[in-house]
Amino acid sequence: xxxxxxxxxxxxxxxxxxxxxxxxxxxxxxxxxxxxxxxxxxxxxxxxxxxxxxxxxxxxxxxxxxxxxxxxxxxxxxxxxxxxxxxxxxxxxxxxxxxxxxxxxxxxxxxxxxxxxxxxxxxxxxxxxxxxxxxxxxxxxxxxxxxxxxxxxxxxxxxxxxxxxxxxxxxxxxxxxxxxxxxxxxxxxxxxxxxxxxxxxxxxxxxxxxxxxxxxxxxxxxxxxxxxxxxxxx
Amino acid sequence: xxxxxxxxxxxxxxxxxxxxxxxxxxxxxxxxxxxxxxxxxxxxxxxxxxxxxxxxxxxxxxxxxxxxxxxxxxxxxxxxxxxxxxxxxxxxxxxxxxxxxxxxxxxxxxxxxxxxxxxxxxxxxxxxxxxxxxxxxxxxxxxxxxxxxxxxxxxxxxxxxxxxxxxxxxxxxxxxxxxxxxxxxxxxxxxxxxxxxxxxxxxxxxxxxxxxxxxxxxxxxxxxxxxxxxxxxx
DNA sequence: CGGATTGTTGAGGATACTCAAGTTAGGTGG
DNA sequence: CCACCTAACTTGAGTATCCTCAACAATCCG
Numbered sequence: 001x002x003x004x005x006x007x008x009x010x011x012x013x014x015x016x017x018x019x020x021x022x023x024x025x026x027x028x029x030x031x032x033x034x035x036x037x038x039x040x041x042x043x044x045x046x047x048x049x050x051x052x053x054x055x056x057x058x059x060x061x062x063x064x065x066x067x068x069x070x071x072x073x074x075x076x077x078x079x080x081x082x083x084x085x086x087x088x089x090x091x092x093x094x095x096x097x098x099x100x101x102x103x104x105x106x107x108x109x110x111x112x113x114x115x116x117x118x119x120x121x122x123x124x125x126x127x128x129x130x131x132x133x134x135x136x137x138x139x140x141x142x143x144x145x146x147x148x149x150x151x152x153x154x155x156x157x158x159x160x161x162x163x164x165x166x167x168x169x170x171x172x173x174x175x176x177x178x179x180x181x182x183x184x185x186x187x188x189x190x191x192x193x194x195x196x197x198x199x200x201x202x203x204x205x206x207x208x209x210x211x212x213x214x215x216x217x218x219x220x221x222x223x224x225x226x227x228x229x230x231x232x233x234x
Numbered sequence: 235x236x237x238x239x240x241x242x243x244x245x246x247x248x249x250x251x252x253x254x255x256x257x258x259x260x261x262x263x264x265x266x267x268x269x270x271x272x273x274x275x276x277x278x279x280x281x282x283x284x285x286x287x288x289x290x291x292x293x294x295x296x297x298x299x300x301x302x303x304x305x306x307x308x309x310x311x312x313x314x315x316x317x318x319x320x321x322x323x324x325x326x327x328x329x330x331x332x333x334x335x336x337x338x339x340x341x342x343x344x345x346x347x348x349x350x351x352x353x354x355x356x357x358x359x360x361x362x363x364x365x366x367x368x369x370x371x372x373x374x375x376x377x378x379x380x381x382x383x384x385x386x387x388x389x390x391x392x393x394x395x396x397x398x399x400x401x402x403x404x405x406x407x408x409x410x411x412x413x414x415x416x417x418x419x420x421x422x423x424x425x426x427x428x429x430x431x432x433x434x435x436x437x438x439x440x441x442x443x444x445x446x447x448x449x450x451x452x453x454x455x456x457x458x459x460x461x462x463x464x465x466x467x468x
Numbered sequence: 469c470g471g472a473t474t475g476t477t478g479a480g481g482a483t484a485c486t487c488a489a490g491t492t493a494g495g496t497g498g
Numbered sequence: 499c500c501a502c503c504t505a506a507c508t509t510g511a512g513t514a515t516c517c518t519c520a521a522c523a524a525t526c527c528g
Contacts, residue, residue: 061375065461069378071371086364092371115357122356123349129363130320136370137305137326141295143377144303144421148516178474187378192516194476210474210525227299382484412506426484428508444493444506 002028006053007104010077012128015120023117027110031103035176039081039095039103046083046091048105052076055101056163056175060184061093070184072135073098073175075162079128084108098175143187146227151186152196153225156206160215169216176211200224236262240287241338244311246362249354257351261344267331269410273315276328280317282339286310289335290397290409294418295327304418306369307332307409309396313362318342332409377421380461385420386430387459390440394449404441404450412445434458 004021007013013021030053033039039050042062057074071093074080083091106114115122142151164171179190179197186193200206205221207214215221223229238255241247247255264287267273273284276296291308305327308314317325340348349356376385398405413427420427434440439455441448449455457463 061371063375063379065379067379069375071374082364085360086368087361088368092368115360116353119350119353119356122353122360126319126349126356126360126363127321129360129367130316133363133367133370134320134322134326136367136374137295140305140370140373140377141297141303143374144418145297145299145301180474184378189517190475191477191518195516198476208475413508414506423485424507425486425509428506429484432508442507 001025002030002104007051010051012051012077012079012124013121014124016118020118020120024114024121025104027113028104028106031105033097033101033103035097035099035101037097037101039097039101040091042091042094044091045089046081047108048081049079049084049108049111050081050103050105052078052080053102053104055097055099055103057095057101058098058181059093059095068184069187070181073159073162079125082111084111085125085129098177148186148188148192149196150225150227150230152182152188152193153221155182155185156213156215157218157221157225159213160218164215167214169214170207171215171218173213173215177213178211179208235259236264236338241285244285246285246311246313246358247355248358250352254352254354258348258355259338261347262338262340265337265339267335267337269331269333269335271331271335273329273331273337274325276325278325279323280315280325281342282315283313283318283342283345284315284337284339286312286314287336287338289331289333289337291329291335292332292415293327293329302418303421304415307393307396313359316345318345319359319363332411382420382422382426383430384459384461384464386416386422386427387455389416389419390447390449391452391455391459393447394452398449401448404448405452407447407449410445411447413442 001022002025004018004025007025008021013024016024031039031050033055039057040046040048042060052074054076056076057080059071059074059080060068061071062068074095080095081091083089086092115125142154146154159173159177160171163174165174166172179193183190183193197206197208200221201208203220205215205217205224207216235256236259238252238259241259242255247258250258265273265284267289273291274280274282276294286308288310290310291314293305293308293314294302295305296302308329314329315325317323320326349359376388380388393407393411394405397408399408400406413424413431417424417427431440431442434455435442437454439449439451439458441450
């Protein structure tokens, strides 16, 4: 049996008492994934849903023409693989560990059991869906109204917020991330990302390396992402 | 007191019995809006949530730089204005009637009452949020991977599916929609939309007029939207 | 050390934007 | 009912952004 302290502090399980937590955990199993391992694949029948405890995942989608896009990065505490809640039999994307990761997994059937048995859980889950929906709408707005450089700026800042830890001279993105990844988050090409980051590097805003990214001046970067920079140039 | 037959067939109220429907309706009021009326405005404190019974609404968002985008069109049966569920005190967008419309309105406080009192409602609401989230992710994928013409194609087809009624020689979009509206749905300019639609008109795919749109050949349009056309040209 | 993955940089070109000048449709008021 | 006014739309010209194609360099891993 898993220990309830594993999940006690997660938003999804807020306001559940110890008995409820134990009840929920009784149906869960824990899984370990090495960096590079695939948790589930796009199109696969969605038999389980997950909560990430440790590590970091990348959720991608492949279009029919073979173009890949990054849907989101999953951080510890996040719920993922909830295809069934969205009325889908299969996973709409592929989840890959980018760091050594640990996740709790429940059979999809447990979803209704848990929702029915614990009203607070349903409320929490709805809140999380609401946050996701807001986030998605924000990205749509970025795509609709911002040129590439600003979108890349917002993506980098989002990464720093979600997965950054402070270092001597900036905020380090704490998992390996390639220019290709950033391109797939922002709807551009790795070439354009490379050029933009090179320019930012020259301006002292970031430091980049092979799958490495350090944000040195988040404040200035925010000005670029919000279009202040471009407005001043006029 | 409103009649329960108004809402009995809506997805949001599926699997609620008559007593429950009456209970839910007891807190609701019905509102009428003329074409052009604003139901709620971006930034306003979200005091109510709504279900559209008749008509059609356009939900828009204004960016800090004054650019407007169309978030979605609301069709009869749709839930809208649920900011609170997303943990927001205010409405993130503005809802405007584009046709004479009728909506049911509940005080936001009724949300928790209804969710708590009727577990089936919570499940339905979650499903709806899931569908929205999927829809949003689809749009993100379109923005990431498709050029303007394909995005406009998908937007027009979506409109035809959601708000089209069959006419002699095609599917008519049943509310006034401008090129500017389509531009704001697809992240382009009205100029580009105008050029694209003119080209499609010449090819017999659509007929356009001032705030009018008739899809004459959805099948061919789908080929364009899915990129088959462009692929063949190579 | 060799191969593979990741990243850099340049040149050229297409797409779609901006700017600009008009036209058309529809509603309003005299 | 007609003249006018405005909002919606069309079309052209010029151009910026960003993509594609291409070649090469750096880094990592086994």
